[in-house]
Amino acid sequence: MSRNAGPGLGYEEALLFERSRPGRRGAELPTSDVPRVDARALLGGAVRDDLPGLPELSEVDVVRHFTRLSTWNAAVDLGLYPLGSCTMKYNPKLNERVARLPGFAAAHPLSPAEQVQGLLALFYDLEQLLAEIAGMDRVTLQPAAGAQGELAGIMMIRAYHEARGEKRRSVLVPDSAHGTNPASAALNGYRVVSVASGADGFLHPEAVGAAMDPSVAALMITNPNTLGLFERHIAEICEIVHAKGGLVYGDGANLNALLGIARPGDMGIDVMHMNLHKTFSTPHGGGGPGAGPVAVKAPLAPHLPIPVVVRNDGGYAWSEDLPGSIGRLHGHHGNVGMLLRAYAYILSLGAEGLTRCAELAVLNANYLLARLGDAFHVPYPGTVMHECVLSDRGLADTGVTTMDVAKRLIDHGYHPPTIYFPLIVPGALMIEPTESESLEGLDRFADTLLAIAEEARRDPETVRSAPHHTRLRRLDETLAARRPVLRWQPDETSR
Amino acid sequence: MSRNAGPGLGYEEALLFERSRPGRRGAELPTSDVPRVDARALLGGAVRDDLPGLPELSEVDVVRHFTRLSTWNAAVDLGLYPLGSCTMKYNPKLNERVARLPGFAAAHPLSPAEQVQGLLALFYDLEQLLAEIAGMDRVTLQPAAGAQGELAGIMMIRAYHEARGEKRRSVLVPDSAHGTNPASAALNGYRVVSVASGADGFLHPEAVGAAMDPSVAALMITNPNTLGLFERHIAEICEIVHAKGGLVYGDGANLNALLGIARPGDMGIDVMHMNLHKTFSTPHGGGGPGAGPVAVKAPLAPHLPIPVVVRNDGGYAWSEDLPGSIGRLHGHHGNVGMLLRAYAYILSLGAEGLTRCAELAVLNANYLLARLGDAFHVPYPGTVMHECVLSDRGLADTGVTTMDVAKRLIDHGYHPPTIYFPLIVPGALMIEPTESESLEGLDRFADTLLAIAEEARRDPETVRSAPHHTRLRRLDETLAARRPVLRWQPDETSR
Amino acid sequence: MLARIGLERLEELFAALPSGLRLARGLKVPEGRAEQEVLAQLMALAAQNEHAQAGPWFLGAGCYAHFLPSAVDALVSRAEFTTSYTPYQAEISQGTLQAIFEWQTMLCALTGLDVANASMYDGASATAEAALMAMRVTRRRKVAVSAGLHPSYRQVLETYLRGLDAELVTLPRGADGRSTAAGAGIDGETACWIVQQPSFLGCVEDLAAAAATAHDAGALLVVTLSEALSLALLAAPGDLGADLVCGEAQSFGVPMSFGGPHLGFLAARSAHLRQLPGRLVGQTVDAEGKRGFVLTLSTREQHIRRERATSNICTNQGLCLMMATVYLALLGRHGLRELAELNLAKAEYAKGRVRQTPGLSLPLDAPSFNEFVIGLSEPADAALARARAAGVVAGLDLAAHAPELGPAVLFCATELASRESIDRAIALLAGRSS
Amino acid sequence: MLARIGLERLEELFAALPSGLRLARGLKVPEGRAEQEVLAQLMALAAQNEHAQAGPWFLGAGCYAHFLPSAVDALVSRAEFTTSYTPYQAEISQGTLQAIFEWQTMLCALTGLDVANASMYDGASATAEAALMAMRVTRRRKVAVSAGLHPSYRQVLETYLRGLDAELVTLPRGADGRSTAAGAGIDGETACWIVQQPSFLGCVEDLAAAAATAHDAGALLVVTLSEALSLALLAAPGDLGADLVCGEAQSFGVPMSFGGPHLGFLAARSAHLRQLPGRLVGQTVDAEGKRGFVLTLSTREQHIRRERATSNICTNQGLCLMMATVYLALLGRHGLRELAELNLAKAEYAKGRVRQTPGLSLPLDAPSFNEFVIGLSEPADAALARARAAGVVAGLDLAAHAPELGPAVLFCATELASRESIDRAIALLAGRSS
Numbered sequence A, B: 001m002s003r004n005a006g007p008g009l010g011y012e013e014a015l016l017f018e019r020s021r022p023g024r025r026g027a028e029l030p031t032s033d034v035p036r037v038d039a040r041a042l043l044g045g046a047v048r049d050d051l052p053g054l055p056e057l058s059e060v061d062v063v064r065h066f067t068r069l070s071t072w073n074a075a076v077d078l079g080l081y082p083l084g085s086c087t088m089k090y091n092p093k094l095n096e097r098v099a100r101l102p103g104f105a106a107a108h109p110l111s112p113a114e115q116v117q118g119l120l121a122l123f124y125d126l127e128q129l130l131a132e133i134a135g136m137d138r139v140t141l142q143p144a145a146g147a148q149g150e151l152a153g154i155m156m157i158r159a160y161h162e163a164r165g166e167k168r169r170s171v172l173v174p175d176s177a178h179g180t181n182p183a184s185a186a187l188n189g190y191r192v193v194s195v196a197s198g199a200d201g202f203l204h205p206e207a208v209g210a211a212m213d214p215s216v217a218a219l220m221i222t223n224p225n226t227l228g229l230f231e232r233h234i235a236e237i238c239e240i241v242h243a244k245g246g247l248v249y250g251d252g253a254n255l256n257a258l259l260g261i262a263r264p265g266d267m268g269i270d271v272m273h274m275n276l277h278k279t280f281s282t283p284h285g286g287g288g289p290g291a292g293p294v295a296v297k298a299p300l301a302p303h304l305p306i307p308v309v310v311r312n313d314g315g316y317a318w319s320e321d322l323p324g325s326i327g328r329l330h331g332h333h334g335n336v337g338m339l340l341r342a343y344a345y346i347l348s349l350g351a352e353g354l355t356r357c358a359e360l361a362v363l364n365a366n367y368l369l370a371r372l373g374d375a376f377h378v379p380y381p382g383t384v385m386h387e388c389v390l391s392d393r394g395l396a397d398t399g400v401t402t403m404d405v406a407k408r409l410i411d412h413g414y415h416p417p418t419i420y421f422p423l424i425v426p427g428a429l430m431i432e433p434t435e436s437e438s439l440e441g442l443d444r445f446a447d448t449l450l451a452i453a454e455e456a457r458r459d460p461e462t463v464r465s466a467p468h469h470t471r472l473r474r475l476d477e478t479l480a481a482r483r484p485v486l487r488w489q490p491d492e493t494s495r
Numbered sequence C, D: 001m002l003a004r005i006g007l008e009r010l011e012e013l014f015a016a017l018p019s020g021l022r023l024a025r026g027l028k029v030p031e032g033r034a035e036q037e038v039l040a041q042l043m044a045l046a047a048q049n050e051h052a053q054a055g056p057w058f059l060g061a062g063c064y065a066h067f068l069p070s071a072v073d074a075l076v077s078r079a080e081f082t083t084s085y086t087p088y089q090a091e092i093s094q095g096t097l098q099a100i101f102e103w104q105t106m107l108c109a110l111t112g113l114d115v116a117n118a119s120m121y122d123g124a125s126a127t128a129e130a131a132l133m134a135m136r137v138t139r140r141r142k143v144a145v146s147a148g149l150h151p152s153y154r155q156v157l158e159t160y161l162r163g164l165d166a167e168l169v170t171l172p173r174g175a176d177g178r179s180t181a182a183g184a185g186i187d188g189e190t191a192c193w194i195v196q197q198p199s200f201l202g203c204v205e206d207l208a209a210a211a212a213t214a215h216d217a218g219a220l221l222v223v224t225l226s227e228a229l230s231l232a233l234l235a236a237p238g239d240l241g242a243d244l245v246c247g248e249a250q251s252f253g254v255p256m257s258f259g260g261p262h263l264g265f266l267a268a269r270s271a272h273l274r275q276l277p278g279r280l281v282g283q284t285v286d287a288e289g290k291r292g293f294v295l296t297l298s299t300r301e302q303h304i305r306r307e308r309a310t311s312n313i314c315t316n317q318g319l320c321l322m323m324a325t326v327y328l329a330l331l332g333r334h335g336l337r338e339l340a341e342l343n344l345a346k347a348e349y350a351k352g353r354v355r356q357t358p359g360l361s362l363p364l365d366a367p368s369f370n371e372f373v374i375g376l377s378e379p380a381d382a383a384l385a386r387a388r389a390a391g392v393v394a395g396l397d398l399a400a401h402a403p404e405l406g407p408a409v410l411f412c413a414t415e416l417a418s419r420e421s422i423d424r425a426i427a428l429l430a431g432r433s434s
């Protein structure tokens, strides 16, 4: 097997504050062309003395600091990053260039609409494209990430019921759902009722039917679900919910599997978010920013967040004329920089390209499953969609756990898959290769995982004490939580 | 001592050609809006069939390939890069931004002067600034690097003599000179006469006097010289050369030491180049591009390369009206992108900032010399300028050589100094820290070198077999030269 | 590959989908285009937008035009920061983790509080989450809000509270523009008082007094900021008694980008740590005792606690945090302070010009930072249009936000404003073409 | 620090300088300015230049407006490539070394030769160095040059040869625009014949015939290119008999940048390897037998061989080589070919329009690639000025370069040219405002 990574050189780097030296500065300010102002005379006690908590560094100090820090990260641009449920696909460089055009990057959210017609046109068009892709009627681009999209969706569901004079109190959430689903419902004051997945990994109409009653505002469903399975009973389930007056919220995090293949809107979904940072390739940025547009069916459109972009004779305009709106969700217009990137991505791929994404993403996931399914336990066998879930059950006798396998992958230059999620699979390894990976790349990764499984039997201690090649060895998460040190303080001894 | 680097994770990456897979592509072409053309019908046998030698890769393949490759390089942005004579100072990020402004990066060299007044104004101003810094009268920005500047200078010297009806045949070059000096003189057809440096490391008037006669066109001198010493007899030497009708060429590679402190033009230098990629901080780019403007005293101005920028009522213009010119040296106007960066650098620093560069560069070099002078042999003791030269003589009994010390530094995350140059110091280690380094950074580096010296006694084998932490161990340069493999070929077995 | 999976046609991969659910047609999305074409199309759209690099710019109001040092983008756009994700796997994510830890540290220093999270979506949602957190901490249901809160933040807060058992009351603005607690909106039911510093209209609030009022009623004082640079000049809210400090840090090196992505933040006292939403990075050691960083205290978060989590936030604004961390490191202790003083000086200069200009007025007496209200003697839209026609974006029309002030604009002067451009803008607002 | 050095004042560091040589005053350089100020100043200068992103562009003539894929700059601007230097220390420079090896390989494939160096300064100096190399190889002193050589290359060649014992002769241009060896300029004294492909005026030369003529006289055939993209369409010069292939590879992803930095290259046959100037990277193994790359055969170079070196070149065009390597990897086998075909199609379309346009003509019959001569019926400067006034840069005025053709422009159409913009440009050249 050709090597993906091994021992190399690792740079060390202290904290900014430890590197700080009195008198240094990393940015010069322009000479003032206006009179100096005595801040204290003007503002009195409202003025502070100094900013001793900030470091003093030169530009080269800062550049080296962050350049070195960067070398400690895995990244999609360095290789396979198979974090399940996160769709770590390649992010085309064009999109970065687009987002930096001054007409976008230096535009202001409060410029009058006539002055920002290019952006409004883009919003309008992107909404149409996302609606078409999702099979829905209207879209809001405001939510800053998937979870905020969920919240917006739940709020719209509340508004929908209230507009009909109904006060529904609870939301059904399958036990395989992502944590944001129950958290979003709860954040908007709903009681969360967990629905158990079937032994086959699917959500069953019977389970939903049993939980569904007129106090239920909605069911939240993820399709493909977090096991990577297409919820085959989705249509029937939606009917059951609808029959009792409920709505169905679709978690679109896994939309990548369905692009051009099937559309949530055609399955009975009433509201759904899309994670542009997953399906539409905006970079994940070490934890965001993302974007979580929400698409709705027509009956929910009166409840969309304001403002909405409307088209009129003169071009495009903002409108707040939506009395049933849930209100505003973002201080401005959402994570626009991410919308731009997603728009460029959709234009680049086009209809065929998008469909190809889904096909290859699903092909890749099934290929990995085929290659790994013998060595690792497959809790829910069958054809998967964009990701596959394995577990460490087969390694039980070696003492090697999913955590150990994950850490050992790091030694081989791979970011580990998502682990211990979904919660219904003990010791889960959730692998999402995406369409960006090549056959030889998948083979190399599979070979590595197989070699680790083999190593777990031959030399479990090496696996259990991984990683070995990184600058830092395994980190003690328990200590961090037990004695939280959440900021640097001068007396803190640096090691 | 706080660690600078140690073991870490290293990525592997094959050659582009080995990664190639039929049918992949990394860039889509726009749809043609004009009729297709049958190239063969049009061009017949002048057309080739295919480009089998180019790889087939997707954008993500290419991005990962080069991102991984990049992780194998040392860089100024990662730390001290004390390559003597190369002035590896920090390159401010502003300058990169400036060079990418479309009004510069997408400008065309053949646009009429009226259409590129911003660039011509910049050329004009930069010439003035460089002339003032060097203490010279006129400047050409055309040479693409220091060596091409040397060639231009030598050509101007030839033109100068020929204009006076003189045919001089040789050029004096001190034995401590950089290899480009003799090579440049020879490239223009001069016989090169080597002049020995004194035992004290300085060039002596007597030696120059002895070699100087009316057949000598010029002396090439580097000041500070490659030992880091200021040529204290420079004025007298210039007088000797001038007295015999010769000219003095100044190699300005080490100008960083003199910025605002002293000016070659004031010492008697007639022609000199400056390496903008050294003194004026344009990035070294893994081996260029640089820029090597040449400054001359007024008597040589008639021989400057054409075209020259002139200022007239209407603004700035190109002029080829210089009958004594040596001609054109560059296909267009030189490495303009580098000129822009250097200009931004000079504007940023200003007079005081430039002087501060020299002061700190010299301070840093002397500090390192003070810290290292006990453990390493100092062939030419005394106060140095911007760099110091040590040797491995003190390690002779350990079997550890300069090469070994250099390679062991790599294990600690440092790019090695320049080694085995200047040639007059056996086993030379030529260290140029530049002004970009902080005291604590210098100390860490000095501590490391001292530790290596100590290790050479304690455990010479570890030093001699270094580097140990890099992805590749020591490379066999002899094999490469003995059996040259200068390109990849399909039958080549990849290892 | 298909053979290895045991299939014959790609088609079969989707056999699990009931055929009725398959999309029987192609997507109605235009055909894919080459990079050159897409770039041209987006450049054409970009060219249709007014922006702050094209000329003098005095529009702030929660999104600020500051100078972006080149090193910020150069560093942040490194693929290792841009194309990685949430640092779940600490050993291969130390770059992101250490930077977050550094951000947390600097934010604590700026706010005067003990703990800060690794970002919220934006200033508006950070304010809403702060209100929810205050409700959890105090177990009370009333949220009092100063009139000076940014109108969009206010709207977002309303959105977040709608449907919950919560009450929102508004405290009035005093004659000088500052908030008052008059009208006794703060009482034993009140979870928190939310004060924006400086207020939407640019007024520097008396936080110590607000803290006293809030604390007397057993409520928390939440201070929210939309211009984080003011933290470099004004007393740390935590030192004046604020319990939660939240808001928007876009001013720290994040492009305006038509309003996002920006950088929400939320800082608190240690006592309330367990109620803090969002990610936290903590220090720990590795198996060999070397210092390192990990995501920690995640039992507050949705992926562990699900419906009992402190928030639903997951993906946050990581790369914007990175921009701000680099920015603060570059500006540093003295640079950031001097930058704030420069902003103050520019705005004060502009105020001086307004005082000298017939037809213009300063309707609010409260001190300000880099933004303040200019009263006009004609409708603001006309004045702004005149300025725009001359290439100057001269502020925000306050007609919709503070009609009681009469025709007025909110005018912001940062370090980007030259004296000459300020003179021009003021002259244009006063009706003279400059 | 001073104490450690044994000094008291910074001043003393410069004690070695004779006081008469010290600069007694400050430099007359403006006071240093902040990044914001310098950027503003340079943006103002940049705004005064016409450039290819502002509108339709048909000016080539040795510097070509091609589309630059975003990945090129994204990768090349990584600090590890930008802020490193010549890879002398192989173990810590493998990134640069492997990329150079890949460039050498691809350049060999494109040129049809065995070895290629790691760049020359530009196409002009590469051509001059090729001539010098041919003189060394053949030990002859006469250099024959086609009239079709780029006039600047020609000038640079003259500069390089001046002072040497060398003779430069020019071979005429035939009626159809192609070079001929007529006039028997090639003889037993001739070191090489330098032919540009396509010629400066865009004509595709008959290299096989040129090779035969040169070889018959015992001379080398040097083929130089200023539009390297033509290599993707036209037969590899090495396959047609060229001994040295050199020129300019700016078209491979390098910005025009007002003419530089660009990317000179030089490729040769193995037999002449020892006379090749410039850096070379070779494959080797490390102490454990793993493949790696090093600078090699440096006994040809100035730092070893000094005055007996094959050239004085030291710092070359490393980062431009990196751009071209990334570019070729992206475009690849099929993309580069199709791009060349697209360029051909655009130019042929333009030629067709010219044929249909009264007042315009095609004075040269030879086939062309993406650039060709348009004959006008009025002075070219007037026609170009009219086009410029309409926002179109419609080519190069040939008055100074080929007066014998009458009023004419050199017109280049790349993939950036839309059909509509070609129509407009031709119409403008013909005197109709479009």
Ligand SMILES: Cc1ncc(COP(=O)(O)O)c(C=O)c1O
Binding pocket: A085, A086, A145, A146, A147, A148, A178, A180, A181, A222, A226, A251, A253, A254, A275, A290, A291, A292, C313, C314, C315
């Ligand atoms: C299935 C699922 N739902 C929801 C989310 C939440 O999305 P975001 O992180 O964009 O808020 C995620 C992302 O991690 C997810 O995987």
Ligand SMILES: Cc1ncc(COP(=O)(O)O)c(C=O)c1O
Binding pocket: B085, B086, B145, B146, B147, B148, B178, B180, B181, B222, B226, B251, B253, B254, B275, B290, B291, B292, D313, D314, D315
């Ligand atoms: C002393 C000296 N002279 C001349 C040169 C040649 O300059 P360049 O590499 O810019 O051609 C160098 C650079 O390496 C040098 O160090």
